[in-house]
Amino acid sequence: MRLKLALAQINTRLGVVSANLETHLDYINQARGADLVVFPELSLTGYVLQDLVPTVVARPSADDPTFKPLLEASKKVDLIVGFTEVDPRHRFFNSAAYLSKGDVVHVHRKVYLPTYGMFDEGRYWAWGDAIRAFDTRFGRMGILICEDFWHASPPYLLWLDGADLLIFISASPGRGISSDEALGSARWVEHVCQAYASLFTDFVAYAGRTGFEDGLTFWGGAAVYDPNGELIAKGPYFDEALTVVDVDLDELHRARARLPLLRDERTAMVQRELNRILQANQRGVNGRD
Amino acid sequence: MAEINLNINATVARRILTGFIRSEVTRVGLQRAVLGVSGGVDSALCCFLAAEALGPENVLALRLPYKNSSPDSLTHAQLVIDATGVQTKTIDITPMVDPFFEAIPDMDRIRQGNVMARARMITWYDQSAAFKGLVLGTSNKSEILLGYTTLYGDSASALNPNGDLYKTQLRQLARAVGVPSVIVDKVPSADLWVGQTSEGELGFTYEEVDKLLYLLVDRRYTAEECIGAGFKRDFVAGVIERVRRYHFKRTLPLVAKLSNRTVGYDFLYLRDWGT
Numbered sequence: 001m002r003l004k005l006a007l008a009q010i011n012t013r014l015g016v017v018s019a020n021l022e023t024h025l026d027y028i029n030q031a032r033g034a035d036l037v038v039f040p041e042l043s044l045t046g047y048v049l050q051d052l053v054p055t056v057v058a059r060p061s062a063d064d065p066t067f068k069p070l071l072e073a074s075k076k077v078d079l080i081v082g083f084t085e086v087d088p089r090h091r092f093f094n095s096a097a098y099l100s101k102g103d104v105v106h107v108h109r110k111v112y113l114p115t116y117g118m119f120d121e122g123r124y125w126a127w128g129d130a131i132r133a134f135d136t137r138f139g140r141m142g143i144l145i146c147e148d149f150w151h152a153s154p155p156y157l158l159w160l161d162g163a164d165l166l167i168f169i170s171a172s173p174g175r176g177i178s179s180d181e182a183l184g185s186a187r188w189v190e191h192v193c194q195a196y197a198s199l200f201t202d203f204v205a206y207a208g209r210t211g212f213e214d215g216l217t218f219w220g221g222a223a224v225y226d227p228n229g230e231l232i233a234k235g236p237y238f239d240e241a242l243t244v245v246d247v248d249l250d251e252l253h254r255a256r257a258r259l260p261l262l263r264d265e266r267t268a269m270v271q272r273e274l275n276r277i278l279q280a281n282q283r284g285v286n287g288r289d
Numbered sequence: 290m291a292e293i294n295l296n297i298n299a300t301v302a303r304r305i306l307t308g309f310i311r312s313e314v315t316r317v318g319l320q321r322a323v324l325g326v327s328g329g330v331d332s333a334l335c336c337f338l339a340a341e342a343l344g345p346e347n348v349l350a351l352r353l354p355y356k357n358s359s360p361d362s363l364t365h366a367q368l369v370i371d372a373t374g375v376q377t378k379t380i381d382i383t384p385m386v387d388p389f390f391e392a393i394p395d396m397d398r399i400r401q402g403n404v405m406a407r408a409r410m411i412t413w414y415d416q417s418a419a420f421k422g423l424v425l426g427t428s429n430k431s432e433i434l435l436g437y438t439t440l441y442g443d444s445a446s447a448l449n450p451n452g453d454l455y456k457t458q459l460r461q462l463a464r465a466v467g468v469p470s471v472i473v474d475k476v477p478s479a480d481l482w483v484g485q486t487s488e489g490e491l492g493f494t495y496e497e498v499d500k501l502l503y504l505l506v507d508r509r510y511t512a513e514e515c516i517g518a519g520f521k522r523d524f525v526a527g528v529i530e531r532v533r534r535y536h537f538k539r540t541l542p543l544v545a546k547l548s549n550r551t552v553g554y555d556f557l558y559l560r561d562w563g564t
Contacts, residue, residue, distance in 0.1 A: 014564060215453075217308065
């Protein structure tokens with residue numbers, strides 16, 4: 001089976017959902033012929049929202065004015081979009097939704113909200129409390145949002161939950177200039193995406209955004225790695241772009257025949273040891289809580 | 290002394306900084322920028338970047354000499370203007386500041402220098418309104434951290450492409466974008482009085498202090514760790530104190546909180562809000 005995957009590396013207007021929705025519909029139109037179009041983190045709102053968070057919310061349902069046209073568009077092509085979700089009790093989440101055939105297939109709420117250094121997400125958003133893979137017409141996938149995949153456990157959980165295609169989306173501010181041709185933030189993301197693809201014999205697709213918010217530069221750099229850890233598509237740094245790649249999903253079969261890491265993963269042992277470690281931690285044996 | 294590498298990839302820095310200027314000028318509905326070009330490397334780099342980002346016809350370079358400014362300043366500023374092809378005006382600030390100095394006769398040269406820096410700032414902003422452009426700042430990261438600026442003088446701007454480049458990194462980028470070497474290599478000076486040099490006033494060279502600032506700020510070294518890396522104890526203590534003492538120059542004026550929602554504390558939006 002093949003999947004024509006399009007990574008939409010867009011710029012956004014900060015806090016102007018209607019303008020960003022137009023950009024989405026434009027890119028979806030440009031991506032005609034693709035099976036799945038992936039937009040970056042908070043693609044419908046912009047990233048450093050601060051006090052704008054409560055004013056840019058959406059609910060992933062057909063009666064929501066932002067999701068209505070997106071669900072309509074999803075009848076022709078599957079979509080992943082980033083948005084600020086509000087739940088019935090008025091909590092706000094940094095979320096991503098998978099839309100297909102007019103339905104909401106899955107919503108991931110960002111679990112790890114970076115709140116250190118230049119980041120202040122925990123001040124504005126509630127954290128998600130689930131890591132779940134989900135079925136699509138192209139196989140089982142998992143979505144993580146930026147800091148979620150800076151932690152090792154969410155990709156691992158998705159792998160065990162059956163995800164063969166890991167979709168990572170970001171709004172990553174560029175930082176760490178050196179003599180290298182890539183920024184430190186870009187190199188880090190590329191290292192870990194390639195590592196997860198290699199360690200899990202999974203496809204890993206990364207979609208970042210571009211543009212500026214005040215002095216922050218978003219560096220783009222869409223990338224797709226195959227289950228051998230090979231880079232099979234790369235978007236430009238900094239420029240808006242639509243990176244389209246025809247993914248041969250049968251490579252999963254060949255890679256796992258060569259390297260049966262998934263077959264050999266001792267999940268029962270992981271569970272046993274994890275229980276032991278966490279129980280020991282609760283007793284203070286390991287010196288942490 | 291441990292090896293401290295401050296080299297940057299000039300292509301990446303140039304791409305980000307020209308994109309930054311273009312984005313932040315155009316998103317407020319303008320096309321143009323104004324800056325003071327002093328003949329020094331900081332404003333030279335900024336002028337080259339602005340000309341590349343916006344087109345030279347959309348950049349106004351202001352030469353604002355005082356009667357005792359170094360003639361080299363004007364000549365070197367002209368080199369930048371010729372090399373970039375930007376628009377230019379030369380306005381003598383002597384008739385603005387001399388009556389001020391006559392009205393307040395006991396001013397020392399530091400106070401006079403601050404008045405001159407602020408007279409230039411008034412001129413940038415006035416010309417920016419006439420030219421319909423934003424004012425570009427040219428202070429570098431070394432100066433900003435050390436507080437070696439005149440508050441509301443050379444520190445004032447709408448956006449500052451230079452502000453995250455240490456002086457030594459800025460020189461590297463200036464060379465890469467084509468700033469003439471006579472400007473890159475000359476002794477840094479604010480040229481506020483005859484014979485003034487930045488390094489003479491600060492008491493150390495940018496080469497030395499940039500490495501120390503890099504360890505303290507970028508690498509989060511403690512004072513003891515910097516001493517362990519080979520810096521002299523007095524130098525480390527002096528620089529740390531200078532960074533602390535001049536922090537007020539890096540913040541907006543303090544507002545006393547009275548209400549439930551106060552600008553600066555819990556009324557938080559980026560400047561790019563809605564754009």
